[in-house]
Every structure is written in C-alpha cells, then in structure tokens.
Amino acid sequence: MAALDYPWLGPLWRQWVAARQQQGLPHAIGLPWQPEAGSKELLDALVAWLLCQQPGKSACGQCKSCLLHKAGNHPDTLRVAPEEGKRIGVDRIRELQDKVWQRSNQSGATVVVIEKAELMTEAAANALLKTLEEPPEHNYLIVCPERFSRLLPTVRSRLTVYPLPRPSLTDIQHWLERHSGQAVTDPSLLSEAQMQPVTVLERLQSGIGVNNDICLAMFRGEPANVPDKGPEQLLWLDEFLRCLIRGARAAAFAQAAGQVSTSAEADQEWQIFLTTYPHLATKLPIWYDRALAIKRQLQGSGVNGKNLIQQLLSVMYMNSIQIEVE
Numbered sequence: 001m002a003a004l005d006y007p008w009l010g011p012l013w014r015q016w017v018a019a020r021q022q023q024g025l026p027h028a029i030g031l032p033w034q035p036e037a038g039s040k041e042l043l044d045a046l047v048a049w050l051l052c053q054q055p056g057k058s059a060c061g062q063c064k065s066c067l068l069h070k071a072g073n074h075p076d077t078l079r080v081a082p083e084e085g086k087r088i089g090v091d092r093i094r095e096l097q098d099k100v101w102q103r104s105n106q107s108g109a110t111v112v113v114i115e116k117a118e119l120m121t122e123a124a125a126n127a128l129l130k131t132l133e134e135p136p137e138h139n140y141l142i143v144c145p146e147r148f149s150r151l152l153p154t155v156r157s158r159l160t161v162y163p164l165p166r167p168s169l170t171d172i173q174h175w176l177e178r179h180s181g182q183a184v185t186d187p188s189l190l191s192e193a194q195m196q197p198v199t200v201l202e203r204l205q206s207g208i209g210v211n212n213d214i215c216l217a218m219f220r221g222e223p224a225n226v227p228d229k230g231p232e233q234l235l236w237l238d239e240f241l242r243c244l245i246r247g248a249r250a251a252a253f254a255q256a257a258g259q260v261s262t263s264a265e266a267d268q269e270w271q272i273f274l275t276t277y278p279h280l281a282t283k284l285p286i287w288y289d290r291a292l293a294i295k296r297q298l299q300g301s302g303v304n305g306k307n308l309i310q311q312l313l314s315v316m317y318m319n320s321i322q323i324e325v326e
C-alpha cells in the first residue's frame with residue numbers, strides 16, 4: 001500500500017495481510033463506499049493486491065497482472081457501479097456471476113466489486129445471494145455500500161465487513177498540514193476532517209473559505225463566488241454547511257452562557273455577529289436544512305445548483321437586513 005498516503009488505514013491493511021498469510025482472508029468482503037474517507041484508493045490497492053501474481057504485503061506493481069490492472073484492462077476483474085440516477089439491475093449481477101464462475105485468464109484470482117451496492121434492486125440482491133452462498137474458489141467479491149444498513153440483511157450477514165478506521169485529531173491535523181502546506185487549527189474543521197479527510201483536504205487545496213467564513217462574508221455583503229460547476233460547487237456547499245454549523249453552535253453557546261466564549265477565533269466571529277443580528281440565530285438551522293437539501297439534490301442528479309444556492313443566499317441576506325421575505 002506504499003502509494004497510499006492514508007496512514008490511518010494502515011491497521012486495516014495490516015489486518016488483511018495477516019489474514020491472507022494464514023489463508024484466512026474472507027472471499028466475501030464488505031467495505032464502505034466512502035471516497036471522502038479514502039475508500040476508493042484503498043479499494044484500488046486491495047483489488048491490485050488480490051490480482052497480483054507475486055503479492056507481498058501489497059501488489060508488486062510489476063507482474064503481468066499488476067500491469068494489466070494498472071492499464072485498466074485486467075480480464076479477471078469487474079466493477080459493477082450504478083449508472084447516474086439508476087439502480088443496479090439483475091442483468092449486471094448476472095454479468096458479475098459469469099465473471100465469477102469463469103476460469104481466470106491469468107490463472108490467479110478473480111475479483112469483482114459492487115460499488116454503491118445499496119442501489120441493487122431486490123432482484124439483483126437476491127441473485128447476488130446465490131453467489132454469496134456458494135462462492136467459487138479463488139475469487140473475491142467486494143461489496144461496497146455507502147451504508148451497510150441499507151443492504152438486505154441476508155446479503156449483509158454473508159459479508160465480512162471492515163469499517164474504515166478514522167484518524168485521530170492529531171493524525172488528521174498533521175496529514176492536512178502536510179498535504180495542504182498550511183496550518184490547520186480550526187477545531188470544527190479538524191473534527192469534520194476525521195469523518196471526511198479527503199473532502200476537507202480538497203477544500204483546503206482549492207482555497208475555499210480557508211481564511212474566511214464564507215457565510216459571514218455573505219452577510220457582510222461580499223460576493224459569494226459560488227462555483228459554476230459540479231464538484232467545485234459541492235465543495236463550496238460543504239464549506240457553507242460547515243460555516244452554518246459554526247454559526248448555530250455559536251448561537252447555542254450564546255444562549256446558554258449569555259456571553260462571548262473564548263473558543264476558536266471563527267466561532268467568536270459568529271458570536272459577535274449574532275449579538276448584532278440576534279434574530280438570525282433561530283434561522284440558522286432552517287437554512288442549514290435547506291442547504292443540505294440542495295446538496296442532496298445536486299449529488300444525485302447532476303443538476304446545476306447555482307440558482308438554488310443563489311436563491312437561498314438572497315433569502316438569508318434579506319433576512320439579515322430585516323426585510324421580510326418569507
């Protein structure tokens with residue numbers, strides 16, 4: 001796993017290595033689909049290692065299998081993923097079964113992966129059950145749902161599930177600082193990064209909101225600079241949601257203590273803002289819910305959310321200058 005720089009995933013990897021050395025690596029593996037936490041790279045490394053013809057503690061990177069895998073055309077592996085906005089139908093699972101039962105071309109293992117597995121139709125999940133019940137030898141089936149609770153219990157119970165380990169606060173701080181080249185001390189950012197390290201790093205690298213609370217900036221009347229396109233727009237929304245949480249927390253603190261706290265600088269900024277605009281405190285959670293709903297809409301549909309975001313921002317801004325718009 002040398003190419004992977006997610007140190008907190010190391011213990012999980014070592015667990016797999018030890019299991020494989022004792023011929024104890026399960027053939028039906030459950031791994032969460034959480035690209036925001038490094039699962040994509042982990043999965044790639046795992047598939048390469050299982051296919052490798054001379055695997056050590058990771059894929060050798062040089063054998064024929066490794067080269068085929070790197071080039072993206074290894075004949076003994078198959079990734080099943082839902083098409084945009086669709087479910088995984090039974091025909092895709094049949095395709096997977098053909099792959100599983102055929103003899104491997106490179107006389108090694110066959111590895112099939114189901115991404116976002118909770119999107120399997122019931123018929124697809126039932127078809128998969130058969131393969132899980134009588135797994136052919138020398139193959140691995142890796143099932144990756146966003147949440148295991150959304151899989152059929154009969155499917156879930158046949159998998160050996162490996163939750164992704166989470167980094168400690170210190171680990172994540174060092175990791176973010178090393179990769180972004182900037183000091184990262186905001187506690188709310190660090191705790192978010194424990195859950196979504198990759199997303200937070202991307203945001204830091206893109207410069208969104210690094211030295212500025214984009215929500216407070218909007219209330220000050222500064223241009224919001226909402227990006228036009230998909231992934232950047234989602235990053236912007238994530239940061240905006242984080243700012244709203246910060247605001248809601250500052251509001252709750254002010255209500256409880258009736259004073260300005262000495263916590264993180266940004267939270268103080270919010271507390272000062274809310275002493276000037278106390279009528280906004282109860283609205284922050286409502287706006288948070290709306291922003292979250294917009295995010296969900298964008299994630300599934302590929303819709304451009306700029307208009308939706310701008311509408312929300314203008315409602316917020318109008319409220320801050322006390323013009324009743326809703």
Ligand SMILES: [Zn+2]
Pocket residue numbers: 051052053054055059060061062063064065066
């Ligand atoms: Zn190899």
